[in-house]
Amino acid sequence: xxxxxxxxxxxxxxxxxxxxxxxxxxxxxxxxxxxxxxxxxxxxxxxxxxxxxxxxxxxxxxxxxxxxxxxxxxxxxxxxxxxxxxxxxxxxxxxxxxxxxxxxxxxxxxxxxxxxxxxxxxxxxxxxxxxxxxxxxxxxxxxxxxxxxxxxxxxxxxxxxxxxxxxxxxxxxxxxxxxxxxxxxxxxxxxxxxxxxxxxxxxxxxxxxxxxxxxxxxxxxxxxxxxxxxxxxxxxxxxxxxxxxxxxxxxxxxxxxxxxxxxxxxxxxxxxxxxxxxxxxxxxxxxxxxxxxxxxxxxxxxxxxxxxxxxxxxxxxxxxxxxxxxxxxxxxxxxxxxxxxxxxxxxxxxxxxxxxxxxxxxxxxxxxxxxxxxxxxxxxxxxxxxxxxxxxxxxxxxxxxxxxxxxxxxxxxxxxxxxxxxxxxxxxxxxxxxxxxxxxxxxxxxxxxxxxxxxxxxxxxxxxxxxxxxxxxxxxxxxxxxxxxxxxxxxxxxxxxxxxxxxxxxxxxxxxxxxxxxxxxxxxxxxxxxxxxxxxxxxxxxxxxxxxxxxxxxxxxxxxxxxxxxxxxxxxxxxxxxxxxxxxxxxxxxxxxxxxxxxxxxxxxxxxxxxxxxxxxxxxxxxxxxxxxxxxxxxxxxxxxxxxxxxxxxxxxxxxxxxxxxxxxxxxxxxxxxxxxxxxxxxxxxxxxxxxxxxxxxxxxxxxxxxxxxxxxxxxxxxxxxxxxxxxxxxxxxxxxxxxxxxxxxxxxxxxxxxxxxxxxxxxxxxxxxxxxxxxxxxxxxxxxxxxxxxxxxxxxxxxxxxxxxxxxxxxxxxxxxxxxxxxxxxxxxxxxxxxxxxxxxxxxxxxxxxxxxxxxxxxxxxxxxxxxxxxxxxxxxxxxxxxxxxxxxxxxxxxxxxxxxxxxxxxxxxxxxxxxxxxxx
Numbered sequence: 019x020x021x022x023x024x025x026x027x028x029x030x031x032x033x034x035x036x037x038x039x040x041x042x043x044x045x046x047x048x049x050x051x052x053x054x055x056x057x058x059x060x061x062x063x064x065x066x067x068x069x070x071x072x073x074x075x076x077x078x079x080x081x082x083x084x085x086x087x088x089x090x091x092x093x094x095x096x097x098x099x100x101x102x103x104x105x106x107x108x109x110x111x112x113x114x115x116x117x118x119x120x121x122x123x124x125x126x127x128x129x130x131x132x133x134x135x136x137x138x139x140x141x142x143x144x145x146x147x148x149x150x151x152x153x154x155x156x157x158x159x160x161x162x163x164x165x166x167x168x169x170x171x172x173x174x175x176x177x178x179x180x181x182x183x184x185x186x187x188x189x190x191x192x193x194x195x196x197x198x199x200x201x202x203x204x205x206x207x208x209x210x211x212x213x214x215x216x217x218x219x220x221x222x223x224x225x226x227x228x229x230x231x232x233x234x235x236x237x238x239x240x241x242x243x244x245x246x247x248x249x250x251x252x253x254x255x256x257x258x259x260x261x262x263x264x265x266x267x268x269x270x271x272x273x274x275x276x277x278x279x280x281x282x283x284x285x286x287x288x289x290x291x292x293x294x295x296x297x298x299x300x301x302x303x304x305x306x307x308x309x310x311x312x313x314x315x316x317x318x319x320x321x322x323x324x325x326x327x328x329x330x331x332x333x334x335x336x337x338x339x340x341x342x343x344x345x346x347x348x349x350x351x352x353x354x355x356x357x358x359x360x361x362x363x364x365x366x367x368x369x370x371x372x373x374x375x376x377x378x379x380x381x382x383x384x385x386x387x388x389x390x391x392x393x394x395x396x397x398x399x400x401x402x403x404x405x406x407x408x409x410x411x412x413x414x415x416x417x418x419x420x421x422x423x424x425x426x427x428x429x430x431x432x433x434x435x436x437x438x439x440x441x442x443x444x445x446x447x448x449x450x451x452x453x454x455x456x457x458x459x460x461x462x463x464x465x466x467x468x469x470x471x472x473x474x475x476x477x478x479x480x481x482x483x484x485x486x487x488x489x490x491x492x493x494x495x496x497x498x499x500x501x502x503x504x505x506x507x508x509x510x511x512x513x514x515x516x517x518x519x520x521x522x523x524x525x526x527x528x529x530x531x532x533x534x535x536x537x538x539x540x541x542x543x544x545x546x547x548x549x550x551x552x553x554x555x556x557x558x559x560x561x562x563x564x565x566x567x568x569x570x571x572x573x574x575x576x577x578x579x580x581x582x583x584x585x586x587x588x589x590x591x592x593x594x595x596x597x598x599x600x601x602x603x604x605x606x607x608x609x610x611x612x613x614x615x616x617x618x619x620x621x622x623x624x625x626x627x628x629x630x631x632x633x634x635x636x637x638x639x640x641x642x643x644x645x646x647x648x649x650x651x652x653x654x655x656x657x658x659x660x661x662x663x664x665x666x667x668x669x670x671x672x673x674x675x676x677x678x679x680x681x682x683x684x685x686x687x688x689x690x691x692x693x694x695x696x697x698x699x700x701x702x703x704x705x706x707x708x709x710x711x712x713x714x715x716x717x718x719x720x721x722x723x724x725x726x727x728x729x730x731x732x733x734x735x736x737x738x739x740x741x742x743x744x745x746x747x748x749x750x751x752x753x754x755x756x757x758x759x760x761x762x763x764x765x766x767x768x769x770x771x772x773x774x775x776x777x778x779x780x781x782x783x784x785x786x787x788x789x790x791x792x793x794x795x796x797x798x799x800x801x802x803x804x805x806x807x808x809x810x811x812x813x814x815x816x817x818x819x820x821x822x823x824x825x826x827x828x829x830x831x832x833x834x835x836x837x838x839x840x841x842x843x844x845x846x847x848x849x850x851x852x853x854x855x856x857x858x859x860x861x862x863x864x865x866x867x868x869x870x871x872x873x874x875x876x877x878x879x880x881x882x883x884x885x886x887x888x889x890x891x892x893x894x895x896x897x898x899x900x901x902x903x904x905x906x907x908x909x910x911x912x913x914x915x916x917x918x919x920x921x922x923x924x925x926x927x928x929x930x931x932x933x934x935x936x937x938x939x940x
Contacts, residue, residue: 134242257406583618668842735921
């Protein structure tokens with residue numbers, strides 16, 4: 019159990035929200051904290067983090083004002099503090115006198131001041147091993163320029179021998195970005211050093227030895243020494259091997275992710291392999307002169323996750339021209355089980371050399387040995403691959419695409435070519451995002467046992483026009499067109515002898531693209547961030563908000579409107595409808611849209627500003643009007659002459675904001691901040707009479723509330739809605755004879771990968787639905803924007819993944835039936851009068867455990883609440899009867915939740931917005 023896990027859950031919650039605790043209730047908390055610490059004992063408390071020790075000491079000592087100030091500070095600076103001191107390092111926090119804390123609370127032990135490091139470069143240049151990265155001590159004073167007192171050395175394991183290394187300090191903004199905190203700047207924590215292998219000789223000879231790289235960083239109270247930890251991709255994420263002499267290797271590898279350098283004097287190694295289709299012949303060489311019993315007698319081939327193990331004797335074949343003995347082993351392919359080798363899976367085998375003295379050694383590749391592929395029957399192949407350590411690693415797999423050429427062509431086109439001897443009919447390539455788990459088609463051609471994939475990452479197709487490839491890592495994969503998901507994908511790898519040719523880099527219009535590798539030879543395309551390196555960290559963003567923004571606010575306002583739609587992920591919803599209303603009026607305003615990751619196609623004449631960029635900060639500080647459908651930033655303060663309109667983005671069915679008080683979901687700190695947040699706005703738009711009092715209370719509104727209806731729902735009354743719907747169907751490629759079923763569920767709070775990254779909770783049996791409905795229906799599946807994962811069956815003709823369609827309003831126009839659950843889309847779609855089905859398979863859990871509702875959804879829903887996929891499909895098939903059954907409920911629902919509904923919501927908002935501006939300008 020972690021130390022903080024010993025704190026009772028309710029006591030932890032009371033600590034978290036202590037600043038919001040009424041004054042009269044605080045003494046009880048202080049007594050509870052004192053009782054807890056006395057029972058826990060000094061030994062356990064000493065294991066708390068430094069910040070936690072101070073907080074609980076203040077709580078137990080009854081120092082409520084200091085504790086409250088400290089908790090406010092921690093919310094803005096999670097995990098951040100300052101380290102000070104000469105002889106002893108101690109914590110320093112605003113509002114807390116360090117000398118007023120006991121030494122056991124304020125002082126650090128050595129383990130609490132670790133070196134945090136990351137390897138960014140591992141390369142062989144000019145006969146030396148070059149190591150680059152960053153290293154710093156979190157929260158301790160950091161280097162502020164090229165001069166640094168850091169030291170580096172190699173220490174030989176099992177010996178006291180050390181080799182000092184010359185370390186050069188370089189600027190590395192990625193260090194500050196990795197730190198995440200906004201308090202400290204580690205930009206000058208980068209380093210570069212070179213290791214001369216000749217210095218690793220022992221008494222002038224090559225002898226087996228392992229050296230660990232350590233970096234020492236001075237800090238208050240002494241010096242912290244730490245290792246350099248590996249990256250997770252590229253050369254800095256893999257071991258590196260170089261031959262120093264005949265049979266002598268230098269291996270830069272990792273032990274528990276920490277870099278170490280090994281001189282390996284090889285007693286025996288694999289120097290050749292060949293196949294006649296039925297047998298693999300492996301040739302080894304070994305030294306003539308070896309310690310007693312240290313000559314090879316056989317090979318053992320095994321598989322870690324099965325019980326397969328097979329030993330093959332070695333036959334000695336005399337001495338080669340190099341003076342080493344030669345041995346051969348023959349492995350029959352028939353002796354290796356292949357029944358579990360299917361697409362998406364491959365088996366790597368461990369090969370060990372057996373020696374006469376009973377010892378073993380992992381078989382490694384000789385200096386001139388090349389990897390290779392040997393064909394097997396039934397679409398499989400026996401591949402001899404390797405890794406950064408140079409291990410001889412056979413692998414049985416289905417025929418795999420193997421890249422042997424990577425190049426950037428004219429116009430930023432990336433071309434991947436290579437060999438592939440598997441089936442090509444019915445095969446396609448996709449790019450799959452490693453964290454979002456979404457797929458993009460990758461155009462590919464097959465001919466004569468080779469493939470060519472080509473695309474322009476800066477101009478990927480989207481519904482409204484080309485967009486750059488979304489930030490992150492994209493893995494190319496081969497997939498049968500009949501597959502409904504990714505589980506049987508075949509990975510695309512680069513030929514092992516070409517891994518050192520990576521990365522291959524191209525600078526696009528606004529970002530850098532890199533072709534890189536992971537798992538040694540698994541190729542991927544990395545789409546870099548749009549923001550400049552000096553703006554990517556929390557520290558530099560804080561400088562922009564606290565230092566730059568106040569200066570920008572002194573400058574005159576632009577005659578401009580700045581739009582924020584879903585945090586820059588779209589230009590849609592009510593902000594888009596207000597923009598269109600202003601354009602219809604031919605207003606003399608510049609239109610600026612916040613975009614995130616350059617993933618929004620904007621109308622002609624509209625300027626985009628990347629979220630967090632210098633242009634974004636200036637637009638936020640200087641635009642006369644700001645239209646937003648969600649939060650911007652806590653630090654944002656409306657200028658006296660600015661007009662900020664909060665349109666919000668839904669009618670509340672689920673409880674929100676302050677209405678969660680009294681439930682475990684209540685965030686008391688957020689609720690306490692709501693009045694200040696609402697003062698950011700001049701106008702708060704509500705969609706109907708039901709929502710106005712709820713939002714006024716739930717958001718603690720202290721601004722003008724305008725019950726105008728949602729501008730986004732004007733689309734249901736637009737004169738061109740029929741023409742617009744036809745264009746949307748054509749854009750999506752929906753056959754004219756197919757009815758459209760739109761499925762738009764919300765996310766589930768308890769289905770997440772972590773943070774605000776939620777899993778797809780798909781309960782529709784898509785294959786069964788296609789069997790029943792595929793002849794005359796299509797299913798449009800729109801995930802909530804917080805949900806990751808790909809949609810099963812998308813692209814097969816029945817299911818359409820429309821998650822990234824720019825505006826859901828267009829999808830409303832073409833939907834014959836809506837399926838949802840507890841999403842606010844139900845209130846919007848009700849304006850259409852078309853049938854709705856509610857797939858509420860987890861109704862009781864969602865309502866009673868996760869969120870809670872504002873009204874009895876079971877009695878007022880304008881459609882049936884359905885528990886199973888089978889019943890859902892049946893309801894779609896019999897939608898006319900379902901509509902007739904719920905006709906009266908539907909009509910009442912529209913009366914309760916869809917007024918006003920006249921197509922003039924945007925006009926009402928714009929009228930009031932302009933009037934407020936006139937009032938402010940007097």
